[in-house]
Amino acid sequence: MDLIQKFFKKDRLALSRLISLVENHDISSLEILSQIHNKTGHAFIIGITGPPGSGKSTLINELLKHILKAGKSAGIVAADPSSPFSGGSILGDRIRMQDHVMNDKVYVRSVSTRGTQGGLSRSTFDAIQLLDAFGFDFIILETVGVGQNEVDIIKYADSTLLVLVPESGDSIQTMKAGVMEIANIFIINKSDRPGSHSLRKSLMEIGHEKNIPVLMTEASRGEGIEELWNYLNQEKEKFxxxxxxxxxxxxxxxxxxxxxxEFEKLILKKAHNPFKKIFEEVENQKLNPYEAAQKIIKKLSV
Amino acid sequence: MDLIQKFFKKDRLALSRLISLVENHDISSLEILSQIHNKTGHAFIIGITGPPGSGKSTLINELLKHILKAGKSAGIVAADPSSPFSGGSILGDRIRMQDHVMNDKVYVRSVSTRGTQGGLSRSTFDAIQLLDAFGFDFIILETVGVGQNEVDIIKYADSTLLVLVPESGDSIQTMKAGVMEIANIFIINKSDRPGSHSLRKSLMEIGHEKNIPVLMTEASRGEGIEELWNYLNQEKEKFxxxxxxxxxxxxxxxxxxxxxxEFEKLILKKAHNPFKKIFEEVENQKLNPYEAAQKIIKKLSV
Structure with a gap:
């Protein structure tokens, strides 16, 4: 396959096209991912999650400066629909990404969050695989920190940053069951605003048992980013x-x-469903869905 | 099975125990759900979703009054961890549910949202099946309206209410990709607060194409509930x-x-995995995960 050869020659257009193919579940998806698989496993994956408006994108921008200064490269996967990294217009005016865009050390990709059902998680996973195989040193995964699907995605990260703002205090309770539990570090961004110290106290209590550090930043002024960068490097070493x-x-x-x-895809299309006959018995009320599932599982178990 | 016989005799304790068995994915789950399946399909399922603090529980409480007055019964499934319906203390002081609790026409059940991965969706689905077969006229499903998992759950509802407050205006953008798209009716609760009219305008624009009505309520004073009740009855007729x-x-x-x-359960436990040998080839780096999946799917397709 021509595209894969180009990919291995570091052709960014080939990378983009492969991500698209894989995202659209092209029939060649498995083949593509299979061919690049033995090149994966080298990137350090940073998950950055938090509510919209917490400054995740600005923080990523600041982190990029450190990554580039160290001579490293980064691929950014934006799964947050409200992120300036997402959507057609990759970069908003708000962030000073222009310096980096042209740089061949940075690649930005947004993954669609529409109409997926578990599929988002898989698409993101596949995109990460491709970026990893392409040779990026860091992969930064930006998501909004709510919901199970988010939690599923962020599990791919080697280190997960939860970015909050002083005003986030109230929503901590809601987040608790989800993202709070898988964060490796809590970041209070825009920490010049009132409420940051009481939030810090709450977060330190929550993170106490698992030894989760709490870091105060003001990403728009570059404050606290050096510390974050050092933290990430330590994590990378452990990893x-x-x-x-x-x-x-x-x-x-x-x-x-x-x-x-793949199994789900196989059975959802009736034409390809190897258990079509059993499914038809359900449609015709001869079996109920549970009997049918049991019957098929029994068949498989033999 | 004794428990199922008791269930069919309207024993509420049997109902509770069966929901627990099914929720814990007891080995008898499929058997239980299979046995009750032909009694399902009669309940009208109302999904109530919206951010914490929007007054969903108060609204449910008011709806219950109408349901009981009409001589009907209701099962409530709370998948919102912040709901007073959830957790150990089923009912908070805030809501006036005490009148109904002892009533055998109302049953409240919370489903855990912790540590599940797609599993929440399935547990909720199974609980609904049991309540439906038990004979409840209405099933009310309460969830926090964020994240894909929520969207997956709410798909089981025959009619979905999105409950917002005047202050929710800002978060509409974030919700848009998810729950906003599957709501059948928008409710602005606590509509006496400032901002309700501008939110109404935005919601009417969003819902215009799909003809989604916007209703203003003050659930704590019972305002607008009669209209909601009428709307739901119309929907029930259509259904x-x-x-x-x-x-x-x-x-x-x-x-x-x-x-x-069931397939996922089957393969996740190595001991039961019928494709164990192929999985071992992956573990031993003889195949990559994609090759293995392809190989298994090909096997199944024959």
Whole structure:
């Protein structure tokens, strides 16, 4: 495949086209992802999550400066529909990304959050695989921190930053069940605003048990970014030392995830459904859906 | 099974125990749901979604009064962790539910939103099946209106109410991609507060194309509830006239959903995984996850 050869030669257009193919679940998806798979596993994946308006994009912009200064590269995946990174107009005026855009060390991609059902999680995962194989040192994943799907996505990150603002205090309760539990570091951005110290106190209590650090930043002025950068580098060092058991587990789970999505695709289209006859019995009220599922699972288990 | 016999005799304790068994994915789950399935399909399912603090619970409380006055019964499923219906203390002081609790026409159940991954959606679905088969006329499903999982859940509703407050104006943008798109009616609760008219205008614009009505309520004073009740009754009438094609499609999709969850369970436990050998090849780096998935799908397709 010509496109994959170009991809391996660091052709960014080929990268973009491959992400699109994979995102649209083109029939060649599995083939593409399979061919690039042995190049993956080198990027450090940073998840950045938090409510709209918390300044995630500005923070990413500031982080990029450090990444570039260190001679490293970064791919950004924006799964936040309200992010300036998302949508057609990749970069808003608000952020000073123009310096980086032309730079071949930075690549920005938004993933659609519309009409997906578990599919978002898989699309994002696939996009990350491609960026990883392309050779980016860092992959930055930007999401809005609410809902289960978000939590599913952020699980792909090696380190997850939850970005809040002093006004977020009230919504912590709602977030608690979700993203709060998988964050590795809490960031209070726009920390010059009133309320930052009481939020800091609450966050330190919440993060106490799991030893989650709380960092105060003012991304728009670059405050606190150096500390964040140092933190991420430390995490990156730890991340390298993965044990073979963990890798095995990871490969098992990755296979299970991919297989479940493919299985769902297979049965959702009646024409391809290998259990079509059993499904028809359900349609004709000869079996109920649970009997049918049981019957099929039994068949598979033999 | 003794428990199922008791369930059919309208034993509420049996109902509760069956919901728990099914929620914990007890091995008997499929068997239970299969046995009760032909009693389902009669309840009218109302989805009530909206941010915490929008007054969903108060609204539900007011709706219950109408339901009981009409001699009907209701099962409430609370999937909103911040709801007074949720958690151990089923009912808070804030709401005047005490009148109804002892009433055998009302049943309240909260479903856990912790640590699930797609599983919440399935647990909620199963709980609804049980309440439906038990004979409740209405099932009220209360969720926080954010995230994909929420959207997945609310799809089970026959009619979905999005409850907002005048202050919600700002968050509409974020919600847009999700719950906004599947709401059947917009409700502005606490409509005595400033901002309700401008929110009404925005909502009417958003709902214009799909003909979504906008209703103003003050649930705490019972204002607007009569109108809501009338609206729901009209919807209920429409709902009765379902065509056989739609039912077939629904049964197909229901089977697919159940099968996918069961398939995932089957492969996630290595001991039961019928494709264990292929998974081991992945663990031992002889295949990559995509090759393995392809291989298994090909096997299934034969």
């Amino acid at each position: 390298k030392k993965t044990d073979p058991k963990k890798i095995k587990k990871q490969r098992y789970e990755e296979t299970a995830k991919i297989l479940v999505t | 009765k006239k379902t065509d056989p094609k739609k039912i077939k499609k629904q049964r197909y999709e229901e089977t697919a959903k159940i099968l996918v969850t």
